[in-house]
Amino acid sequence: MLTAALYGLLACSGFFVGVVVGLVVEPPRRVVAAITAFGGGVLVSALTYDLMAEAAEEGSLAHAVGGFMVGAVIYVLADLALERLAAEDPQREGREAGEVKPGAERIPQTAGQAAAGGTALLVGAVLDGVPENAALGIGLGGEGTGFGMVLLAAIFLGNVPESIGSAVGMRREGRSRAYVLAVWGAVTVACVFATVAGYALLGGLPPEWVGAVLALAAGAILAMLADTMFPDAFEDGGPLVALATAIGFACAFLLSHGT
Numbered sequence: 001m002l003t004a005a006l007y008g009l010l011a012c013s014g015f016f017v018g019v020v021v022g023l024v025v026e027p028p029r030r031v032v033a034a035i036t037a038f039g040g041g042v043l044v045s046a047l048t049y050d051l052m053a054e055a056a057e058e059g060s061l062a063h064a065v066g067g068f069m070v071g072a073v074i075y076v077l078a079d080l081a082l083e084r085l086a087a088e089d090p091q092r093e094g095r096e097a098g099e100v101k102p103g104a105e106r107i108p109q110t111a112g113q114a115a116a117g118g119t120a121l122l123v124g125a126v127l128d129g130v131p132e133n134a135a136l137g138i139g140l141g142g143e144g145t146g147f148g149m150v151l152l153a154a155i156f157l158g159n160v161p162e163s164i165g166s167a168v169g170m171r172r173e174g175r176s177r178a179y180v181l182a183v184w185g186a187v188t189v190a191c192v193f194a195t196v197a198g199y200a201l202l203g204g205l206p207p208e209w210v211g212a213v214l215a216l217a218a219g220a221i222l223a224m225l226a227d228t229m230f231p232d233a234f235e236d237g238g239p240l241v242a243l244a245t246a247i248g249f250a251c252a253f254l255l256s257h258g259t
Helices: 002-024 029-058 061-086 111-142 145-172 177-204 207-257
Strands: none
Touching (some): 029 061, 029 111, 061 111, 111 207, 145 177, 145 207
16 A cells, blocks of 8 residues: 555656646746657557556456446546536636636636636546556556556656646636645645555456456546647647657557566
């Protein structure tokens, strides 16, 4: 349990690196996009060669594919619900903190609209982070620390640009530093808990369901990549992010299979 909590904290430390950077400066968008794409490539490798491979080995192909599709569907349905919630906030165009309208800090909003926007932001960040951290915990219980290091690196690298964009976006909305830190502190607690819960789940489940849970996390992660990370990276970085994605994939593959 302690190992899982430590890995979860290390993965989530990317949030605070990004938040501090985003509160102090506004990094070049191409740099953030390259980091995002690199982290996405690492996650693609991890979910393909580690999560899904382990899911099929632990259970059956039916459990692996079924869990994978359930994870993707759960993510998409939750994301659609959050988009509707975020639409109630006149300062933003979507649930991501970076999707603020020009001059957002001057657009009036009621207390209810502010609460809806803040809830969408918080739950959206948790939705993106929980599948990854749950998979990290599950992987630690099954494959061990070698597999955990691959996912830890991928999650850390994905968390940095996400929290940079969030902190910059919330600054544009006129949010205080205390608010930004409180939101990401809550996200960190949820994600560390997901890591520990994922680790604990492995002890009480039959192999078939372990495979299904691993695949469920993989499906949610892939849906998140397609919905958030890759579109954001391409929008800010252009075609060169494809190279950063390929480099991230290759690095994760070597880390996973080179020993």
